[in-house]
Amino acid sequence: MxxxxxxxxxxxxxxxxxxxxxxxxxxxxxxxxxxSTIQIRSANNLTTHLVEISKESSDFSCTEQKFLTDWVKPNAQGLRVEAIYNILLPDSIVNNYKSYRSLVESRGNFKSLSLEEGNEKILYHGTDHDCTIIYDAVRNLCKSTNCAGCGILMNSFNINKVGVNKQHRSFQRLGQGIYFTPYSSKAHFYGHGGAKPLPTEAGRTCRIMFITKVVLGTTWQPDRVSQNCRSPPAGYDSTWGRKGYCPHGGSVLNYEEYAVYR
Known part of the structure; x- marks a missing residue:
């Protein structure tokens, strides 16, 4: 094709x-x-480009269909994708990611198991944001140090920011890592602090979500909560929270999630 x-x-x-x-x-x-539709420059003078994908393109319809198909939790109605951006990160961030992926692949030989290099998967990450990027005609980013969305756009995912969020939630079921999930509906919950009213349509709110490549490598599968964990055990690259496991009080995981620590 x-x-x-x-x-x-x-x-x-x-x-x-x-x-x-x-x-x-x-x-x-x-x-x-x-x-680019939008450019955002980090403190160390690196530029991230955001290119808006046309709603008439096959890229938009394929991504939208994946998002809706991966919505398995009945926690919202009348879903609609308002805009999709292709995020082009600086070379230094991309090359660092690719080097790590190659390192994990060299240890685990995942391609020989018919998996992607480094056991890479496409997963969702929901987060708070202060911007009105989706529904502002000017398409501005606030670039605030308090905006998690802008922080990810400028620096990718930063382990130093783990535990710092507007929801003031200290509980981390899989430890002090960066969390991803194969379900858009689960990631949606973590963006509720950034929900903004849609000015063109009364009663609707809008959030942002990232769809991203994640190197999972060899996954550790704990049976119970590991809240203070800052890395998986030796020989593992990430933590996989499986459905029905990791109980906290009377609650177990209803939808799977992953945590990475690098």
């Missing part, structure tokens, strides 16, 4: 599947000429 550059009105074939860009836009990615 031919894949075309994600930049609107560019009909060239993709040369770099890591970014889904043609050769021309790969070169422009490192310049101020790159046609």
């Amino acid at each position: 031919t894949i075309y550059c994600l930049v609107k009105k560019c009909n060239k074939k993709v040369e770099c599947t890591e970014y889904n860009l043609c050769s021309l836009h790969i070169k422009e990615l490192k310049s101020s000429n790159f046609p």
Whole structure:
């Protein structure tokens, strides 16, 4: 199947599947000429580009369908995807991720088991945010140090920020890690602190959610809560919270989740 550059009105074939860009836009990615919908620059002067995906494109419909299919918890009605952005992180962050993925693969040989390199999976992460990026015509990001969404866009997922959130929730079932889930409905809950009213439609609110690659490697599967855990046991790369396990009080996990610590 031919894949075309994600930049609107560019009909060239993709040369770099890591970014889904043609050769021309790969070169422009490192310049101020790159046609991103939004740019956000971190404190150390690295730029993340957000490219809005057209609602008429197959990319939008495929991602939207995955999001709706992965909504398995009956905790919202009348779901609608308002906008989707392709996030193009700085080379230093991407290369660091790829190096870690290669390291995990070298230890576990997951490709020989017909898995993705490093046992990489596509998972969801819900979080708070202060921005009105989805429903503001100006498409601004607040870039505030208090905005978890902007922090992820500028720096990717930062283990130093674990435990710092607006919900003031200290309980972490799988320990002090960064959490992901295969279910959009579960990730949705963790963005409720950033829910904003949709100005164009009374009674509706909007949240943000990340769909991201995660290197899971060899997963540790605990039977009980490991709240103080800061890494999985030796020989493991991540923690898998399985449905029906890790009880806390009278409650066990109803929907699976993963935690990584690097």
